[in-house]
Amino acid sequence: MTPRPRLILFCGFFGVMAASFALGQESQDPASHHDHSSSQVSAPQPPAAPTPADAQTPSEAAHVPPDPPQHPMGDMPYHEMSALMQMDDAARTAMVLFDQLEWRNTTEGNAVAWDAEAWYGGDVNKVWLRSEGERVGGTTQGARADLLWDHTFARWWSVQAGGRQDFGTGPGRTWAAIGVQGLAPYWFNTEATFYVGEQGRTAMRLKSEYELLFTQRLILQPEAEANLYGKADPARQLGSGLSDLEIGLRLRYEVRREFAPYVGVVWARSFGGTADRIRESGGNPSDVQFVAGLRAWF
Amino acid sequence: MVRTRFLPPAFNSSRRRFVQGLAGGAFAVAGAHRFGWAAAPDMGAAGDTGAVLSGTEFNLEIGALHVNLTGQPGIATAVNGRLPAPLLRWREGDAITLRVSNRLSAPTSIHWHGMIIPADMDGVPGLSFNGIGPGETYVYHFKVNQSGTYWYHSHSRFQEQTGLYGPIVIEPRRGERHRADREHVVLLSEWTDLDPEHIFRTLKHQSNYFNFHRRTVSDFLRDARKEGLKPTMADRLMWGQMRMDPTDLADVSGYAYTYLINGSTPAGNWTGLFRRGERVRLRFINGSSMSFFDVRIPGLKLTVVAADGQDVDPVTVDEFRIGTAEVYDVIVEPKDDRAYTIFAQSLDRSGYARGTLAPQAGMQADVPPLDPRPLLTMVDMGMGHDMAGMNMSGMDMSRMKGMDHGSMKGMGHDKGAVPHRAPAEYGPNVDSLAIEPQSRLDDPGVGLRNNGRRVLTYSDLHTLGGPIDHRKAGRDVELHLTGHMERFIWSFSGQKFSESEPLRFNYGERLRLVLVNDSMMHHPIHLHGMWGEVESEHGEFLVRKHTITVQPGQRLAYWVTADALGRWAYHCHLLYHMEAGMFREVHVERSSTEGAPS
Numbered sequence: 051m052t053p054r055p056r057l058i059l060f061c062g063f064f065g066v067m068a069a070s071f072a073l074g075q076e077s078q079d080p081a082s083h084h085d086h087s088s089s090q091v092s093a094p095q096p097p098a099a100p101t102p103a104d105a106q107t108p109s110e111a112a113h114v115p116p117d118p119p120q121h122p123m124g125d126m127p128y129h130e131m132s133a134l135m136q137m138d139d140a141a142r143t144a145m146v147l148f149d150q151l152e153w154r155n156t157t158e159g160n161a162v163a164w165d166a167e168a169w170y171g172g173d174v175n176k177v178w179l180r181s182e183g184e185r186v187g188g189t190t191q192g193a194r195a196d197l198l199w200d201h202t203f204a205r206w207w208s209v210q211a212g213g214r215q216d217f218g219t220g221p222g223r224t225w226a227a228i229g230v231q232g233l234a235p236y237w238f239n240t241e242a243t244f245y246v247g248e249q250g251r252t253a254m255r256l257k258s259e260y261e262l263l264f265t266q267r268l269i270l271q272p273e274a275e276a277n278l279y280g281k282a283d284p285a286r287q288l289g290s291g292l293s294d295l296e297i298g299l300r301l302r303y304e305v306r307r308e309f310a311p312y313v314g315v316v317w318a319r320s321f322g323g324t325a326d327r328i329r330e331s332g333g334n335p336s337d338v339q340f341v342a343g344l345r346a347w348f
Numbered sequence: 349m350v351r352t353r354f355l356p357p358a359f360n361s362s363r364r365r366f367v368q369g370l371a372g373g374a375f376a377v378a379g380a381h382r383f384g385w386a387a388a389p390d391m392g393a394a395g396d397t398g399a400v401l402s403g404t405e406f407n408l409e410i411g412a413l414h415v416n417l418t419g420q421p422g423i424a425t426a427v428n429g430r431l432p433a434p435l436l437r438w439r440e441g442d443a444i445t446l447r448v449s450n451r452l453s454a455p456t457s458i459h460w461h462g463m464i465i466p467a468d469m470d471g472v473p474g475l476s477f478n479g480i481g482p483g484e485t486y487v488y489h490f491k492v493n494q495s496g497t498y499w500y501h502s503h504s505r506f507q508e509q510t511g512l513y514g515p516i517v518i519e520p521r522r523g524e525r526h527r528a529d530r531e532h533v534v535l536l537s538e539w540t541d542l543d544p545e546h547i548f549r550t551l552k553h554q555s556n557y558f559n560f561h562r563r564t565v566s567d568f569l570r571d572a573r574k575e576g577l578k579p580t581m582a583d584r585l586m587w588g589q590m591r592m593d594p595t596d597l598a599d600v601s602g603y604a605y606t607y608l609i610n611g612s613t614p615a616g617n618w619t620g621l622f623r624r625g626e627r628v629r630l631r632f633i634n635g636s637s638m639s640f641f642d643v644r645i646p647g648l649k650l651t652v653v654a655a656d657g658q659d660v661d662p663v664t665v666d667e668f669r670i671g672t673a674e675v676y677d678v679i680v681e682p683k684d685d686r687a688y689t690i691f692a693q694s695l696d697r698s699g700y701a702r703g704t705l706a707p708q709a710g711m712q713a714d715v716p717p718l719d720p721r722p723l724l725t726m727v728d729m730g731m732g733h734d735m736a737g738m739n740m741s742g743m744d745m746s747r748m749k750g751m752d753h754g755s756m757k758g759m760g761h762d763k764g765a766v767p768h769r770a771p772a773e774y775g776p777n778v779d780s781l782a783i784e785p786q787s788r789l790d791d792p793g794v795g796l797r798n799n800g801r802r803v804l805t806y807s808d809l810h811t812l813g814g815p816i817d818h819r820k821a822g823r824d825v826e827l828h829l830t831g832h833m834e835r836f837i838w839s840f841s842g843q844k845f846s847e848s849e850p851l852r853f854n855y856g857e858r859l860r861l862v863l864v865n866d867s868m869m870h871h872p873i874h875l876h877g878m879w880g881e882v883e884s885e886h887g888e889f890l891v892r893k894h895t896i897t898v899q900p901g902q903r904l905a906y907w908v909t910a911d912a913l914g915r916w917a918y919h920c921h922l923l924y925h926m927e928a929g930m931f932r933e934v935h936v937e938r939s940s941t942e943g944a945p946s
Binding site for chain 1: 349454455464465466467468469472473474475476477478479490491493494503504506552553554557560561562563564565566583585588589591776777778779811813814815816817818832833835837844845846877879882892909911912914915926927928929931
């Protein structure tokens, strides 16, 4: 689950998708598609005229077609009809997920960390809010929030675009964001987001997670997240290149699906310039942390 | 049960009470009258006049009803204070009037399922009429031109899930073709303490929320020990590559549902009486919202005499699968003075409905264990290879490497059966396409193949009297049953109802509907207002139905005579699939070139 194979996977995936889109378009005459977009209807032919050989069946003799409606309903726009039906497959829903809300023992002391997201929208377009960060000794570190528009463009993938705000220690940073998220083959929940900030800053965040069921309720969630930066940002203690990698293993018990306490272990490692800065300030760029927390959604 | 192993004892007992339901103060017993039925939660049975309504004038009041089926109080949607709604007995040839009043705070409706009646009497808000607002009364009036077992239910939001369903029995003008000494309605359904709105939202959040039968690490180890590591890995990788789950047999399971017979829980044990040696007609109706049931009565042969209200050539089986909204009339002949269990396990084996046939109240027979939980197979993925009926475990598939559900086009040996695809089917809202769908009318379906019992299939059903129209179909209309399991989106040919245009049938035409199930779930497809006449593999007439189950990966054709003017609903009868978009409007209209039907 290093960043590189993930990226290759994405590229391959886009290739396949583009090809299948092209095939889909080719196989359909655009003009006829417009007329019969709801189904594949062959050209109507008049029913064959009955011949003497076609004897009426007993069921046919007994069958009584219904009378035409005395009060027929006229056609109406979808929203009116769906209001009457109380049925709307285009309705919007919302979800809030605290994937991680946890206590961590770090080299700097106890920390509280969060990784949460919320969305609102329909099957294809959603507004997506994502946030993560850590509170250590009364200060907020490495915290960020992304506000994204999420558009599902393929079976398993959405494209996301929007902005990100960093806060906590150091000056705040604002970024424009574009990325993809989805379910990679073999059930890897995957996110890859590319950021462009002020003064030519660029960044990338890659995340993938998996679920392994020991029982129907006892679930191990391995997760890997990496952050990369195009150039160093000394004010936020960041070097360029691969800045940090975090690999976590969290074992949760789903008391209910929506409510799952967990324990876990996280290996957090900084690299390059980021690691140098941690060493300069007397820290250890590699840290194994025990975590305990709650995964909850509604 | 695996899923309760980690629960403290207190959990287990409440869980059992939930699954089994409450026994209630008394047994629900039917049979004092010739026409057995019965049982509201208050268990008013024999001598209760409100449970069966007959004649030509009916007053039905829809209102809220406090119930307690599981130990947790809940509010049901009931007709005349009954769950299920009263049995309506009509006579073929009668003109009937039904005054339906709404005592709810929300709009309501009643659809007469399987009745061939004018479009404005069909009861679908937005297509037939405006619905019945709070405090309003709608008068349904129509002539009954058919006979058999049918049912009625709300067509408004989730009221069907909360109890608004009841049976209809129509006496034939010339008497029953298949004589019986006694009869009972057996209405299968399910109860949930959850708010259906919550269930629907939950499925959108996490579509496998209710599946507590997913494959685990210990399943992997067991399979690896039994089948070898390599095939087991290959199997898991194949499913993972497709991002499909072979245990995904039902969207809502016994985790949320307590399964009911005539409104009674398994513990409540609805009981139908008989005298030894009698021929007893059982009118099975699947009035559930989301459940398929596999029904058997250990110790008795089941002679199926009607399907969806239409008499068939009697066929004797041990077991039958009844899809949501389907109806089967069965005759049994109990020879002994003993109790027999009516056992209806859900397709995903997460629970069962149970009742009893007995010579007297209070008796009961053994309740069989749930069958082993099946896994979906290559056949259910529409990958063909004509393996229907073969004993396929999940492991068989692992030996077929490189099967990619998404990229296996052009593999079929039956080129004629390769479905025509609309662009929307390649869009983001469809997660699988059947490569090589098979007709498989003689396939009893996943979980019933080679179980040692004689199981009913569609190819066993032969409606007596032939089709209602001897003409050949003038054209084909092909639709695909599509969806996205993970994101809980359901559609016809990749288009949700909101994205679709009505299907237009010409008044009087005979046409052939071809359904291809691209998804890995069963879909009971119901066309309002018109019969569907299923075609055999050889293009001959097989069976006339109002609700036609299409198995995963199946291709099925049926004929429809568009002799019912107006706007009609055409949908999957799994309630949450319909709400998620598996719904179309069918518009039967006079074309400029054609006249009235022959």
